[in-house]
Amino acid sequence: MxxxxxxxxxxxxxxxxxxxxxxxxxxxxxxxxxxxxxxxxxxxxxxxxxxxxxxxxxxxxxxxxxxxxxxxxxxxxxxxxxxxxxxxxxxxxxxxxxxxxxxxxxxxxxxxxxxxxxxxxxxxxxxxxxxxxxxxxxxxxxxxxxxxVLGTGWFASVAAEAGPGKTVAVVGDGAVGLMAILAARHLGAERIIAFSRHPERQKLARYYGATDIVEERGDEGVARIKELTGGLGAHSVVEAVGTQESFMQAVGATRGGGHLGYVGVNYDVAIPGIELFFAGIHTLGGPAxxxxxxxxxxxxxxxxxxxxxxxxxxxxxxxxxxxxxxxxxxxxxxxxxxxx
Amino acid sequence: MxxxxxxxxxxxxxxxxxxxxxxxxxxxxxxxxxxxxxxxxxxxxxxxxxxxxxxxxxxxxxxxxxxxxxxxxxxxxxxxxxxxxxxxxxxxxxxxxxxxxxxxxxxxxxxxxxxxxxxxxxxxxxxxxxxxxxxxxxxxxxxxxxxxVLGTGWFASVAAEAGPGKTVAVVGDGAVGLMAILAARHLGAERIIAFSRHPERQKLARYYGATDIVEERGDEGVARIKELTGGLGAHSVVEAVGTQESFMQAVGATRGGGHLGYVGVNYDVAIPGIELFFAGIHTLGGPAxxxxxxxxxxxxxxxxxxxxxxxxxxxxxxxxxxxxxxxxxxxxxxxxxxxx
CATH class of the missing domain: 3.90.180.10 (Medium-chain alcohol dehydrogenases, catalytic domain)
Structure with missing residues (x-):
């Protein structure tokens, strides 16, 4: 064959x-x-x-x-x-x-x-x-x-505990990120913020349910999420990129006591324990x-x-x-x- | 004053x-x-x-x-x-x-x-x-x-979702670890495994509810937990030491889909993202x-x-x-x- x-x-x-x-x-x-x-x-x-x-x-x-x-x-x-x-x-x-x-x-x-x-x-x-x-x-x-991709994006949104009354932020506008948006909408999330600077993907993100688009990344991206959430951060964050920067952006975007679902990290990612600790967040990740x-x-x-x-x-x-x-x-x- | x-x-x-x-x-x-x-x-x-x-x-x-x-x-x-x-x-x-x-x-x-x-x-x-x-x-x-210490150990056991039917492993036999054992028992855990090689603390661990003591650490400690849990790992793991070795021991001791509660990490801890990812576990940590x-x-x-x-x-x-x-x-x- x-x-x-x-x-x-x-x-x-x-x-x-x-x-x-x-x-x-x-x-x-x-x-x-x-x-x-x-x-x-x-x-x-x-x-x-x-x-x-x-x-x-x-x-x-x-x-x-x-x-x-x-x-x-x-x-x-x-x-x-x-x-x-x-x-x-x-x-x-x-x-x-x-x-x-x-x-x-x-x-x-x-x-x-x-x-x-x-x-x-x-x-x-x-x-x-x-x-x-x-x-x-x-x-x-x-x-x-x-x-x-759908199963993985779905798991990411479930892991992030997307649901009614929740603000969900999705890091990554690839297929998995887009599917996480679809899932978050289906799960009843109130607000879905997509990180994206790619016009076509922004369009698809909105099609699948994104209510807001943030083009900033890293610390600026985190600052923007804080602005949009009264300084608190999102209840639920999906990480669907897998680099050091995107992972820490996702950690930073999650409010204290919030939930981070992550569905892929590359071999170079090293999470500073002290930053994860002081974030005070739930995480759940792994192959979906x-x-x-x-x-x-x-x-x-x-x-x-x-x-x-x-x-x-x-x-x-x-x-x-x-x-x-x-x-x-x-x-x-x-x-x-x-x-x- | x-x-x-x-x-x-x-x-x-x-x-x-x-x-x-x-x-x-x-x-x-x-x-x-x-x-x-x-x-x-x-x-x-x-x-x-x-x-x-x-x-x-x-x-x-x-x-x-x-x-x-x-x-x-x-x-x-x-x-x-x-x-x-x-x-x-x-x-x-x-x-x-x-x-x-x-x-x-x-x-x-x-x-x-x-x-x-x-x-x-x-x-x-x-x-x-x-x-x-x-x-x-x-x-x-x-x-x-x-x-x-009690509030922190309690939070750690709650974060690890200790409860009826669960096997809980506690990394750390200091005051917080001992309090996590007390909490796990109060929360109804079925089996509580304490990592300890200090005779006095082993005694106190048993007093507070530990059912098993494991003296091995690191990879050997993880192997011992796997042996005690039919190869699966503990449902709930508390990390109450805060070093690189103890954190990764706690990750390794948690079964896929299980819960890790951690309540202190020192400034040197860097968690390999790929190991946390493939562990497929829930984590919740931070100042209690x-x-x-x-x-x-x-x-x-x-x-x-x-x-x-x-x-x-x-x-x-x-x-x-x-x-x-x-x-x-x-x-x-x-x-x-x-x-x-």
Missing amino acids: RGVVMHTPGDVRVEERDDPRIVEPTDAIIRVTSTCICGSDLWPYRGVEPVEHTPMGHEYVGVVEEAGSEVRNVKVGDFVVGSFVISDNTCEICQAGFQSKCVNARMVAGTIGTQAERARIPFADGTLVPTPGRPDPDLVPSLLAASD PVRRFLPELIQLIWDRTIDPGKVFDLTLPLDQAAEGYQAMDERRATKVLLQP | RGVVMHTPGDVRVEERDDPRIVEPTDAIIRVTSTCICGSDLWPYRGVEPVEHTPMGHEYVGVVEEAGSEVRNVKVGDFVVGSFVISDNTCEICQAGFQSKCVNARMVAGTIGTQAERARIPFADGTLVPTPGRPDPDLVPSLLAASD PVRRFLPELIQLIWDRTIDPGKVFDLTLPLDQAAEGYQAMDERRATKVLLQP
Whole structure:
């Protein structure tokens, strides 16, 4: 089959890879019908994270082609959405809603590589969720978004305790930040402040529910949030960039006793303990337990209550993956959908 | 009046200081009847935090001697317990229970200095809580503990979401750690694991409710907690030491989706963002909003339901403060009570 492999930073190729096969009786093989490029794929692309002949991709929707003998919840022919973290969904940690820390957790990224025609999904029952039927084509981008960016943005807003009466600030106007805005609106937040200096993304941020836009960053950004909140800071802050500056901006924007949800940090971030301490805030972060939210998100998409698919602003055939990476790296595209 | 001043690291003197006076109509002057030395007083003592002719002390109980014209909730003659952070207890942050981040917050440490015969307490209505009457002498150490170590340990256990069905691990066997154990038991935790290698403190930890003692530290300590919890880690972890090693030990001991409450970090702590991220845990820390808990804690002490005063294992006259600092620095004493 054809699949994307990143040989070294910046060197993305589509080449022949081995067809996946059932290895464990809990595996399923899916034919990937849509996949995409994630902001986190840019870390190795830019050399911030190590990469060496790595099969790429961890977001996916597709059709089950083969199911192991112990798979019960999905069957051949089902259209499925899967999380970017494999989980059994039965262990104590999964049952508490933290499937990305499942005792059997495994990252799809770097091992399975779903920017490909097919993929083997371990713990298929715990990782995949079937849609109510074969989706209309216009719903597919939204369902694909649920696999990571929507699920991650949603988790970030839940982690930040966005809700009625709350002011939510979102650091980051990439796909995850935009999805956090959509989630905060759905969760009933009163006011949603988006940090963005990119006109197209500001437009999308407003479309998804942002009530205010702040263009300043760092300490100036924090000062602006304070101004907008009577000096107190936001109740809820989402961090969806992952650099040292953005993380500390998010800490500074959170009021004492407020909640910070963060969904990605790069390897260089070192949080000064004393600053976090004196901020006096709640934090919750980590790879999002997307699996927790998938059934609800699929239903919301199916019912056309939310339309996260608008974050995809470039669609390319899988063979042009390299162009997709470049477009995202140069910020010409927010998020690129790939068609195997 | 007589009061403790730290001139330089290690140089603690009791000397004549100006008598405090009412400055604002919301002030009260209290006669300090008991005060004490805090583990955090050892940071400047050891030169880890800056100090220069600093009036010391932030824990106190005493009798109101004078009240400003706008003070309503306490009156002359009341026996009061106060928080180590001044708060108005009326602003939006206070009302949300985070009085240590009050818009009028001020640290008692380093400015007011309650290791003294008298102290001016700003925002007396928001900072002080009167006891139901004049306390029996044996209750005084417990009431004094409520001013910081008990309130702080209590907050740490609440922040860690200690409660029924939970396994709680407490990093730190100093006074705050011991008080966190007391709190975790009161909050109904099923199992309380204390990290301690000090026989006397192990005994006190068990007295306050620890069910297990772990002597290992760092990665070995984390491995031991994992062994004791079926590989998952503790649901709730309290960090009550404040060093890099202890903080990362606490992070490592918390299960995915679990809660870490931390109540002190020194200036050198730098938390690797990527480790915190992949831990996938909730955190809440900061100077404890002791004022939130004072009414409840005073009542529990008054009813003799809890006896936190046992953490004081050395009582000295104020004039011997220097000996008290030395005893705590050398770990000959867990916590020193000073009698002005």
